[in-house]
Amino acid sequence: MFAFLFYGVSGTTWANSASFPWGGENEFLDAEEVFQLGGIRHLDGRVEATGTIADDYYVYRHSLKLVDGRGDLVELHLPTGEARHDEFFGDTEVYTDALHLYFPAEAAAPLTLHWQGCAEAGICYPPQTLQVSVSQ
Amino acid sequence: MMDVEPFAMQALGIAAAVFIAWLVTRATQVSRRPKLIGVAAGVAFWFAGNGVVGLLHQPQPLPDVQLATLDDQPMSLTSYTGRPTVVNLWATWCPPCRREMPVFEHAQAEFPGVAIVMVNQGESARQAQAFLDSEELSFSDVLLDPFSRTMQVTGTRVLPSTLFFDAQGQWVDSHVGEITTANLESRILRHFMSGSQLDSDEE
Numbered sequence: 001m002f003a004f005l006f007y008g009v010s011g012t013t014w015a016n017s018a019s020f021p022w023g024g025e026n027e028f029l030d031a032e033e034v035f036q037l038g039g040i041r042h043l044d045g046r047v048e049a050t051g052t053i054a055d056d057y058y059v060y061r062h063s064l065k066l067v068d069g070r071g072d073l074v075e076l077h078l079p080t081g082e083a084r085h086d087e088f089f090g091d092t093e094v095y096t097d098a099l100h101l102y103f104p105a106e107a108a109a110p111l112t113l114h115w116q117g118c119a120e121a122g123i124c125y126p127p128q129t130l131q132v133s134v135s136q
Numbered sequence: 137m138m139d140v141e142p143f144a145m146q147a148l149g150i151a152a153a154v155f156i157a158w159l160v161t162r163a164t165q166v167s168r169r170p171k172l173i174g175v176a177a178g179v180a181f182w183f184a185g186n187g188v189v190g191l192l193h194q195p196q197p198l199p200d201v202q203l204a205t206l207d208d209q210p211m212s213l214t215s216y217t218g219r220p221t222v223v224n225l226w227a228t229w230c231p232p233c234r235r236e237m238p239v240f241e242h243a244q245a246e247f248p249g250v251a252i253v254m255v256n257q258g259e260s261a262r263q264a265q266a267f268l269d270s271e272e273l274s275f276s277d278v279l280l281d282p283f284s285r286t287m288q289v290t291g292t293r294v295l296p297s298t299l300f301f302d303a304q305g306q307w308v309d310s311h312v313g314e315i316t317t318a319n320l321e322s323r324i325l326r327h328f329m330s331g332s333q334l335d336s337d338e339e
Contacts, residue, residue, distance in 0.1 A: 028294055028312065087231040122232040122314035123294040126258060126284060 031125045035059050035115055040134055042105060047134050051099050056120045058084075061093040063116035064101070066132070068108040077102040109134065196307035198223075199289040203279040206261050211279055213253065213286070217305035220328035221251040222320075225286060225297045227259055228267040232314040233296040237273050239317050244275060247324055253277040257284040257295060300327055
């Protein structure tokens with residue numbers, strides 16, 4: 001009962017301050033929760049990874065770039081996305097839910113995936129990166 | 137999520153403290169010191185609650201980040217101290233930012249005593265200017281922040297975000313995401329028009 005009460009009084013502000021130190025409202029996910037990469041599989045000479053996108057968020061297809069340990073662009077095979085007209089990018093493609101992406105197995109670690117996306121509710125994330133771990 | 141007013145929080149804190157005092161008192165009725173324990177617990181709780189509120193409402197000044205005007209003159213947000221200031225963080229690649237631009241252009245005309253400062257995050261003067269030209273938007277205060285330092289300093293992770301500072305340069309409110317004309321106006325009225333903040337500008 002005590003714990004419940006205490007949460008009732010202070011929970012909202014703590015939740016706010018944790019995600020947005022200057023207060024205000026923030027019902028949006030952190031970027032790390034929007035787009036996650038997993039399900040790494042090695043398939044004859046190439047690697048398959050599964051990207052998972054949170055509900056009501058989307059990732060721009062053109063924003064996905066894989067960079068190897070030397071800073072060189074790694075060839076990335078991406079599925080066709082959902083067609084969308086964007087105020088800035090014009091006719092573009094986005095991913096929602098999940099996508100499989102493929103790249104050559106010989107790509108030099110560490111690999112960094114660049115991405116950019118938005119929430120349908122009207123916010124966008126600045127360009128993000130995530131580390132791709134392809135350990136056998 | 138909801139806005140939290142310090143007053144409401146304190147009232148809640150006091151109410152909760154009284155309730156807990158009652159709970160503890162009731163639970164320890166066989167004891168010889170029920171009231172003392174109850175009151176002590178309540179008071180402790182109330183102080184803890186106030187401490188949290190106090191922390192959350194610590195004054196946050198206008199961030200002292202070195203920015204630049206579209207014609208490459210250095211400028212800091214601290215130079216707006218003295219006027220109520222609305223800082224909008226935006227980028228041209230952000231569709232909701234683009235959509236809400238006219239809301240700020242409108243507010244700029246509606247509230248001449250309030251500085252409406254459009255701080256671009258991470259782009260060049262050329263990119264920002266090209267966008268403003270193509271949309272025929274006219275702002276008196278557009279600043280560039282090529283390394284998105286304002287986002288870092290204020291802990292802002294998404295665009296658009298709008299921060300409100302009073303005439304003393306203290307942060308009073310934030311809005312995350314696309315804002316409507318009604319929402320922006322109500323916040324300006326609530327924070328900046330209730331007192332005498334604008335009098336000096338309008339005299």
